[in-house]
Amino acid sequence: MKKLLILGVLLFGFISNAQNVLSPSKNILLTFSLEANGKPTYMVFYKDKPVVTRSNLGLVLKDGTDFTSSFTLENTVSNTFDETWQPVLGEQSSIKNHYNELKVELIQSTSKKKLNIIFKVYDEGIAFRYEFPKQPNLNYFIITDEKTEFNLTGNHKTFWIPGDFSSNEYIYEETLLSEIDTDKVNRNNGIAFQNIKERFRIQSPVQMKTSEGLYINIFEAAVVNYPVMHLDVDVSKYKFTSILAPNPLGDKAYLQAPAVTPWRTIMVSNDARDIVSSKMILNLNEPSKLDDTSWIKPMKYVGVWWEMHVGKSTWDYAGSQNAQTQNNNELVASGKHGATTENTKRYIDFAAKHGFDGVLVEGWNVGWEDWFGNWKEDVFDFTTPYPDFDLKAVNDYAKSKGIKMIMHHETSASVANYERHFDRAMNLMKQYGYSAVKTGYVGKIIPRGEYHDGQTMVNHFNYVVKRMADNKLMVNSHESSRPTGYHRTYPNYIAAEAARGTEFSAWSIGNPPMHETILPFTRLLGGPMDYTPGIFEIKMSAYDKTKKEQVHTTLAKQLALYVTMYSPLQMAADLPENYEKHLDAFQFIKDVPVDWQESKYLEAEPGDYLTVARKDKNSEKWFLGAITDENERNTEIKLDFLSPNKKYKAIIYQDGADADWQNNPKSYVIKTIQVTNKSKIKLHLAKGGGTAISFEPIN
Template structure:
């Protein structure tokens, strides 16, 4: 190690908090420690720029290349001439909005390398991971031909990896970003198949690493593919779309017919997305990670007071299949007024009109069966907001008119669907629509979307994202949902909120489940569904089933609607990837706790020390004694608890447990 590096580490050891600069023309190796000194990031600037990461004495990332290739052949990062380096220590906090906690600690050490040629790289070491990003300081615009983002590993580790297996139009970069996880060795990952982040790697001594990205703006998203040599993953990026045609579901999509030989055209002076590796010593740590939120750009909405997260009564999943009414149920005014009555009765903040309320090709043509103003006014009289579904292409074609018109009518938000891409042009749509919607005080739920990368912090009117294989899939699929449900909190949820749409009131065990479109059921127990409202992060959270079923199950419905969608504090209690998870969240003076298991029946011991001082009552929903035969079976009870208690919880196969814990009177 060079003497300058020893001096750098010594300064960290002294806890000095001021920035300093090292002129490093001769020094081509740099090291950065996390604030707790557990993580060590090393950068080597030679013929290739490479970075590596250790957690304690164990290798997380072996030396891996990073570079940006520009049109014309210039490669930023290869044979880089470092002109200066600057290291700083940051210890601050973020006041979060519409998140799983109100205060996010933001502590890291940062290394900035400035390079000859108007570019540089920023590296950060947190106590729970690392990140890096390129930046450029050039006057003219840039064409990025490709990016080299390597993640090399020492051994043939097991990974949880979701393949792109539903490519549209024979274009591997057009996908719904939904799939189950393959749990396989790196060497067994298909060489010719793309996967989408986040991806989890299992390391020695139960450590885990999750690869994803943050602050994606004016740039394509990162897919991952195995390298032809060694145990490695490398970033792949969608080329820029040059020609598109209207196609797909009801012609709501734009299929790419021709792509460019570059991935982005962009400003010459800018910061590029963060490449990040989240590192955990235990599985449980992954259940409460803030890395993507911390790396995102701060809010661009000056006054967010109009942004109101909450729940929504949803129509599409249950196929408008209400009964015991005196009108023909369907996409019509009477049905939605009925949904409003249901929402008002249970203090659900919103209803959603999904596909069918407007012409599929013209978002401004409302079907004759719908009197939208009457529905909105009726909702307003009942203190229930109205959201609208829309395909992204019709909304993009008439963005200003649609937002202006429907905001004046009184619409609270849009659920936008079928983007199914993350090339630069589509990423630009996400930001452009978020900004325009904010100008009209419209909230957004990006369905048919790539995973979140922090847009929800930058534009907090964006409440939710799909990019997850949600409950809608039970309408046509027999795959293992309890397994998936106990996997995504450790991987996909790290990226941000999930539009999973839980709340099924017909619950089946493994043997009795059937995929049915009009009267769908869930895999697993009722309490498995209830727990999702605590475990899954979702500021805009749907009740997927129909009002008839909810009113038949008033006890469960009251519990669901009592759970907030954003929280002041989150505590990860217990868990193991793909097996089970347990999370506690607090809002004001009330705690909400959820646990779920895969198809394996499970007993866990729940430590209530997070409650703190005082005496509490817990309203508990637990799997009934016959839940293994009939998933609907559950038991509700109210018990006295304190922070000294450890509750023994039994979950049936595909089961769950949920509780609301409040101060005893």
């Protein structure tokens, strides 16, 4: 620590107004300073290593105010905060929130306007945000640019996706920072509406690893009334600069003082497990605004969904954009519609038989025939079912079986249309006892010219969560901007997609085996993901012999994902008939909880492997998931997370000796052994494989 402080003094000794903040563990140092021209800058150190070298801070307003220089320091306020709070649903039953804080209050000599910068330094990283205090000469204002910089120390290995303001459903690239280049990204990746405009622009979060083995993650938290942050890359200087999604006028954000921006975050550790297990993003959000959360429940569900992706059925009733009509302009049934009353009852029966909580039905409502790709505004009304879907009969049947129905609202990205119908749609949900909704935003946004990641859409996504909370309804958003911990503030935001999910494996080049080892270091830092695991029929040739698409995992890895990919809303995504063929393996999906008392990240390396153990919130059972990338892996796991002086029955679901994600993905073995907290288990993970284990105390 002494070396660290000496280094800080040497670097900043000749700069006036330098301010230092240490993390509670004293391993991380944040230094803020004003340069001679009044330019605000910061640096970050981990132990004796610089992580972010001197980097500029600031914003530009549309009225000409340049909040990047000419500042003087008016005041500083330091604070220490330490609390433990309990999430409604989560990986842990309690979360520690401990940081040291510095608030610097600045005034600009040229404009006489004030700007505050607030820094929080945690043991796992630092966070900062801009604050605009209420003041006579700053009321309503427009952000045109944010100039936050992240100057890195070297050519780090980087996991990134292209900077597309309209989609985050990309495969992760693994390159050196200097090799970031969106021109080299495979555009034939299944994304229908791509919007990559800059060659050297990527999305946050971005995960990095230095040649010295330091793990660095740049992200943001509490994105409220502000656009999502992307990053422009200077590949020669190893520098990121924030860039915000604009609206059709080119403006970034409309604010009124007092106001704050989201937190910009930098996590750093020499242990990858510290990054993936961090709750810093969640802690940076406001506490829950809901007084009553008793209605927010974890759910495991099945649904009429995957059968459309594999081509067994369709979302639409009539089958084509040029669907024939008959009397009174009624659609003619194609015979392939999936969301029928009888088919839905089949899923309800399956859910009830196997102890699931809910059933999702997509394609139940009129409008699916001709909207995709046509940029239509009035597509769905969210209340009118197709002729072969009896809302009352379906919901009466579900209720008789003890099953909750999950509503589906595909907005066709016509946000104005959804908001016009929103109250009627929620009333319908309440009328029939729906507890949750899956929203979708496929396509280019209407109002036209807006992006998924712009301020308008961020506000819309948050508005939906708030209004659903008013009606005691839970939300699972798809094709939304990626979460940044907002589910702490509104815990009914139970899950989101907001990344490349399992569906891409049915009809595109799919997700490579390393994909699921990267998502916990990136997308999942902001909130639980509805990844829709549990695919047992791996190869799509099972449905059509001409198809070459497949899920890029083994069956055993699909089981392990229920532990490694956290979500309190988990889908058993495959078809009931495919589970009936493998009921022994399906048992793990039935047994695994989705809400946890404790989580232990035992092994972690982005792009390579992940091993997680979690304890059920409501029992003494533990569950373990281990996954690998395209390389087979042998490892030995200590079971010291188990309670002492207890014996456990361990049921191990593992890859078969001949398993391989490409050549033999459905080869698996199930065995049962007795273990204690002093035991060790040797695991063999096949290429693209995994292992899932349940630990049940023996009375």
